[in-house]
Amino acid sequence: MAETTLKKIEFSLDPKSGVPFYKQIILQVEMAIADGRILTGEQLPTVRSLAVDLSINPNTVARAYNELEIRGIVNTQQGTGTFISGKKTKLDEIERERVLAGITQSFIIKAGSYGFSIAELIEYLKGIEAHMEEKK
Amino acid sequence: MAETTLKKIEFSLDPKSGVPFYKQIILQVEMAIADGRILTGEQLPTVRSLAVDLSINPNTVARAYNELEIRGIVNTQQGTGTFISGKKTKLDEIERERVLAGITQSFIIKAGSYGFSIAELIEYLKGIEAHMEEKK
Amino acid sequence: MAETTLKKIEFSLDPKSGVPFYKQIILQVEMAIADGRILTGEQLPTVRSLAVDLSINPNTVARAYNELEIRGIVNTQQGTGTFISGKKTKLDEIERERVLAGITQSFIIKAGSYGFSIAELIEYLKGIEAHMEEKK
Amino acid sequence: MAETTLKKIEFSLDPKSGVPFYKQIILQVEMAIADGRILTGEQLPTVRSLAVDLSINPNTVARAYNELEIRGIVNTQQGTGTFISGKKTKLDEIERERVLAGITQSFIIKAGSYGFSIAELIEYLKGIEAHMEEKK
DNA sequence: GTGGTCTAGACCACA
């Protein structure tokens, strides 16, 4: 069996998690984009092929892709396929900082309501970062 | 009726998380007990006041308290309030980690969509932490 | 038959238009918001009732509402209903002008590719404006 | 081969409109003929050049040209190009209005979501129109 | 072969 050079997202579903299938797919695509396993312009598996892979209904995959499209994360071309869009959300530095402040604040508040301290959050993020370096 | 000094849990709800409100409340109470932010015998906010605080239906708060009572984590005294019972909640490290993993994941994805790397997030959090230390 | 004081969106579908049902519903909600026939916080018809009204499958209505939710136009609370969200997109004047310039430019280009002059566009918009005044 | 002075139609595609690319091309050709921007005997861009211009699959352009030929609106001469035939296209006022209604509607909705009223849009367009008059 | 739309119907979870 020849190895292919194509990086692929390894999709997998956990039926016991309680998280809906289509959300698990969305999350996995988002994560793959976030850590560079899939790049702008690359094609996602076709609706049907992914449905077969995961042994689920094509409609469920389509729903996930559809939501990703609405959010502007992928572009879809009928008869061609589904592709990661180049949505860059480019902002100037000031705006960037303002956005970061906003989402970080809600992260801290939410985490805080579960009793996590900022120090713990930092440690946890470091763990993730290390984990990702490793994979590279 | 003597006034008690209520140490308050800071509740917060995330409607977008997909986690039902009542479960978010339960989790937050359990976590608060698990790490000692609230102690045996202490009173939880009343159903109505918490409902107002969170702008949700009192039934939803009642459902959360009800489930906590079923599990033996709180005692409800008609006309008086809801109090933490002595029973140790079984929230272990694994559960804690799962919660943290969930909220951190969405934080990373959201920040990532604005182009922030995990390293940047860590730096930013460190800045906030330092800032808060100072204030102490 | 007593008249009710509730302003309602009058939904209607045109099966011959070629426009998918769910998109027609989305458009009608958007238009109703755009010209103030429905306000922030108001509830949309329930999925099932609208489905009956329009004699279509509830899934189709749900799909429309779902897309509106993803776009942040409505908020949905399980077991409660679907409500117009207060998404204000408030920007300062400069940013506002920049946004307006952008969307107007693409409007002009697109219209231009079909041979419409700016004067024609202005006339057409005036017509719409007059039409809406009338309805008030 | 003599160079011809190609009066070019300014094609533009909107992937989000839901209107298939090939139909957008057909419409734009028809509209251009209808209002005299392109005349009988004039040449359309080649399939390949237009495909490159619009960054789409040549098959899609070919399909559009093909349908135009079937309708007798253009003649294709193997190895030479595609030319406007003498046949008057039947685009009437109603069709024109329908196209205009479509693109104007999405313009209004998009602008409306940023809080712009139709009156404001008209004012802004007037400003642009005046600006362009000046330049002449 | 690609995605898009719609239906019918089941089952679940929340308020």
Added chain:
DNA sequence: GTGGTCTAGACCACT
């Protein structure tokens, strides 16, 4: 009662 998820399957449109 509300909305949410998933399946099965049909039919359509675009490349």
